[in-house]
Amino acid sequence: MDTTQRTDQQRSADRRRRELLEAADRVVLRDGPQASMNAIAAEAGITKPILYRHFGDKGGLYAALAxxxxxxxxxxxxxxxxxxxxxxxxxxxxxxxxxxxxxxxxxxxxxxxxxxxxxxPGDQGFDxxxxxxxxxxxxxxxxxxxxxxxxxxxxxxxxxxxxxxxxxxxxxxxxxxxxxxxxxxxxxxxxxxxxxxxxxxxxxxxxxxxxxxx
Amino acid sequence: MDTTQRTDQQRSADRRRRELLEAADRVVLRDGPQASMNAIAAEAGITKPILYRHFGDKGGLYAALAxxxxxxxxxxxxxxxxxxxxxxxxxxxxxxxxxxxxxxxxxxxxxxxxxxxxxxPGDQGFDxxxxxxxxxxxxxxxxxxxxxxxxxxxxxxxxxxxxxxxxxxxxxxxxxxxxxxxxxxxxxxxxxxxxxxxxxxxxxxxxxxxxxxx
DNA sequence: AGACTGTGTTACCGCAAGTAACATGCATGT
DNA sequence: ACATGCATGTTACTTGCGGTAACACAGTCT
CATH class of the missing domain: 1.10.357.10 (Tetracycline Repressor, domain 2)
Structure with a gap:
């Protein structure tokens, strides 16, 4: 396995991640930081669990965005x-x-x-x-x-x-x-x-x- | 009506408000800013709606505390x-x-x-x-x-x-x-x-x- | 064909904010 | 004495979020 060479799947995942971040960006810039995960998912044309698979939790998404x-x-x-x-x-x-x-x-x-x-309280994402x-x-x-x-x-x-x-x-x-x-x-x-x-x-x-x- | 003279009820309400704030203080200092209204009410020995009658919403309580x-x-x-x-x-x-x-x-x-x-999202309290x-x-x-x-x-x-x-x-x-x-x-x-x-x-x-x- | 993996879904849990609607002590006006 | 109000308190509820489990469907590799 070449560690520098990225597989198609990895590249696809990265591209998807970028798309999701851009959708999140639009929502956050429109609704402010209290934008809900549902709203972000809807903007990206998908549903919540996908966001969680990519970013772990809301803190992770926001950290990536920031x-x-x-x-x-x-x-x-x-x-x-x-x-x-x-x-x-x-x-x-x-x-x-x-x-x-x-x-x-x-x-x-x-x-x-x-x-x-x-x-x-369960939100351990952002500390x-x-x-x-x-x-x-x-x-x-x-x-x-x-x-x-x-x-x-x-x-x-x-x-x-x-x-x-x-x-x-x-x-x-x-x-x-x-x-x-x-x-x-x-x-x-x-x-x-x-x-x-x-x-x-x-x-x-x-x-x-x-x-x-x- | 004398506006400077406070009635017994007003003084009692003020005292109660101070007690509630002190209870809230203890909880917030213990649990951090994500302390729940339920926890604060419990610390004060009462229940939620009373807090809301005194401070409007969570933002009001936190503003008073701050x-x-x-x-x-x-x-x-x-x-x-x-x-x-x-x-x-x-x-x-x-x-x-x-x-x-x-x-x-x-x-x-x-x-x-x-x-x-x-x-x-419903939290219009703190702006x-x-x-x-x-x-x-x-x-x-x-x-x-x-x-x-x-x-x-x-x-x-x-x-x-x-x-x-x-x-x-x-x-x-x-x-x-x-x-x-x-x-x-x-x-x-x-x-x-x-x-x-x-x-x-x-x-x-x-x-x-x-x-x-x- | 059949197993594996990535991507997507629906449906649900837990929990916190905030809100009726109802109960009760206590002072007051007649 | 008794009804009227009012502050104070309660239980029980709604709404909406973060987060997750369970299931469904494509493509790909053996």
């Missing part, structure tokens, strides 16, 4: 992070890439950030609590790696890079979530404000007259 | 934020207060950050997606207000303060979530690393030899 989108988003973020420009420009490009993505496809974003749904939002964790780790590779942070730099990776990703996420809901300013302004924050403007700002500084 | 803990946490954060010290010390004290809280009561933390559970994590939003707004009151940020300062408020809260949250799961370092180190990030060390760091800067 993986696709997460991979796609991470690819575009990596591209922005690796662009030939100086540090500030890269940071702004990365922020802008992320914000553009969530702005263009808010439904995908909602699904990725709040995948913990349908939590029956909420251990990895709240896999996307955030993965982005944090990737950013940490880039920071650690590119910046000279002295002793303890690796750990510092990880803290910063997760912290910056969290900053981007929370600000983006809030911005997406309220739209208080343009995307460019948001990018600039966040980059300013990362560039130490918080520490550099002067106190307001009449009181102690923050 | 409000209690959120208020408590926000109070302690405000205290740290208002301490008589310089800016850096206050930032570190606030970070430390938050991290201590989530470290001491991780179950409460999990509940507050991932309240969207048991999402049946996931509109307000993902009420705690984060409230912390962001409060911090924004403090920043705007205390710092002189020039024109557009109010908007900048809101972006920063939500961004900093998100940074704290994501880093805390990651730290709570992996415990890669002590709390003090984490606080210091995050404060360093806010103080612009990212921009000030030198490039690594052999490649362009991040």
């Amino acid at each position: 993986m696709r989108h997460t991979d796609a988003l991470l690819d575009s973020l990596r591209a922005a992070l690796d662009a030939p420009a100086d540090r500030r420009e890269r940071v702004e490009a990365t922020l802008d890439t992320y914000l553009t993505a969530i702005e263009l496809r808010p439904q995908v974003y909602r699904f990725l950030m709040h995948p913990a749904e349908g939590g029956q 909420v609590g251990k990895h709240s939002a896999p996307l955030l964790r993965r982005m944090g780790e990737e950013l940490a790696q880039v920071i650690e590779e590119r910046l000279d942070l002295g002793p303890g730099g690796q750990q510092l890079a990880r803290v910063w990776g997760h912290g910056i990703v969290g900053m981007m996420h929370a600000a983006g979530d809030w911005w997406l809901g309220e739209r208080p300013c343009s995307r460019a302004e948001l990018v600039r404000s966040l980059a300013d924050l990362l560039w130490g403007r918080l520490a550099a700002a002067g106190d307001r007259v009449g009181g102690p500084g923050f | 409000m209690r803990h959120t208020d408590a946490l926000l109070d302690s954060l405000r205290a740290a934020l208002d301490a008589p010290a310089d800016r850096r010390e206050r930032v570190e004290a606030t970070l430390d207060t938050y991290l201590t809280a989530i470290e001491l009561r991780p179950q409460v933390y999990r509940f507050l950050m991932h309240p969207a559970e048991g999402g049946q 996931v997606g509109k307000h993902s994590a009420p705690l984060l939003r409230r912390m962001g707004e409060e911090l924004a207000q403090v920043i705007e009151e205390r710092l002189d940020l020039g024109p557009g300062g109010q908007q900048l303060a809101r972006v920063w408020g939500h961004g900093i809260v998100g940074m704290m949250h994501a880093a805390g979530d990651w730290w709570l799961g992996e415990r890669p370092c002590s709390r003090a180190e984490l606080v210091r690393s995050l404060a360093d990030l806010l103080w612009g060390r990212l921009a000030a760091a030198g490039d690594r030899v052999g490649g362009p800067g991040f």
